[in-house]
Amino acid sequence: MRTRTEPRFVRIMLVTTALVFLGIFLVLPLACVFHNAFAKGWGYYLGTLRHPDALAAMRMTMITALVAVPLNLVFGVAASWAIVKFDFKGRDFLLSLIDLPLSVSPVISGLVFVLFFGAQGVMGPWLTAHNIQILFAPPAIILATIFVTFPMVARELIPVMRAQGSEEEEAALTLGASGWKTFWRVTIPNIRWGILYGIILCNARAMGEFGAVSVVSGHIRGLTNTLPLHVEILYNEYQFTAAFAAASVLALLAIVTLIAKTFVEAAIRSGR
Secondary structure, three states: OOOOOHHHHHHHHHHHHHHHHHHHHHHHHHHHHHHHHHHOOHHHHHHHOHHHHHHHHHHHHHHHHHHHHHHHHHHHHHHHHHHHHHOOOOHHHHHHHHHHHHOOOOHHHHHHHHHHOOOOOOOOOHHOOOOOOOOHHHHHHHHHHHHHHHHHHHHHHHHHHHHHOOOOHHHHHOOOOOHHHHHHHHHHHHHHHHHHHHHHHHHHHHHHHHHHHHHHHHOOOOOOHHHHHHHHHHOOOOHHHHHHHHHHHHHHHHHHHHHHHHHHHHHHHHHH
16 A cells, blocks of 8 residues: 655645754754854853863862762662562652652752751751751752752663563573672663663753752852853853853753764664
């Protein structure tokens, strides 16, 4: 039987609409960011990125991602394994909790940490008595980032594990393999692309997070500013070119993330 398709003009119209939409809302803003970033020349651009405050913001962003992503990876694998491989009371509730950061505004998430660790919060008096600084310090930034990004890995692994099933693990256990060996030799190889995909998305969100981090950071230059917060400060001070220069770094990270995501998706489709 002949495959029936839409008329040619309909397909052209749909493709054109999609390309125009992407051009207006994606390509044009990116082009404006890089155009304004280099408005005063390459030397000014490099000088802006070499400024101590910019370097400190990049360092804080990298530290946050280096802590948040591995922790979310461990949580994501454990949560996915528990939800897919075991039947227990509260499984649906755990699945709902994983989706919680996706349904709550990041600003509200940051406010929760303020109410918990602030001077008048639940833990505030105890932290003050023991001279422990969490709020308006790097620990609060890391905690807030972990909270808003922890669904990323789990949400990628749960469908992958469900599609894989449990037959291979059961066969390995029947043949005498230990649970630990089965996990490393059977489960991990089968979900490796899902893990990598989740890490890419989690890292991108961690580096670009603004709302929750803005609430708990205190905006202390050189100490608690991440790169998105540094962009906001420069823009509010009317240093537009410097702000766009810092924003171009985040844009480059986003482009690299999309490229990596594309390669992972191609590898998954090819079955490698």
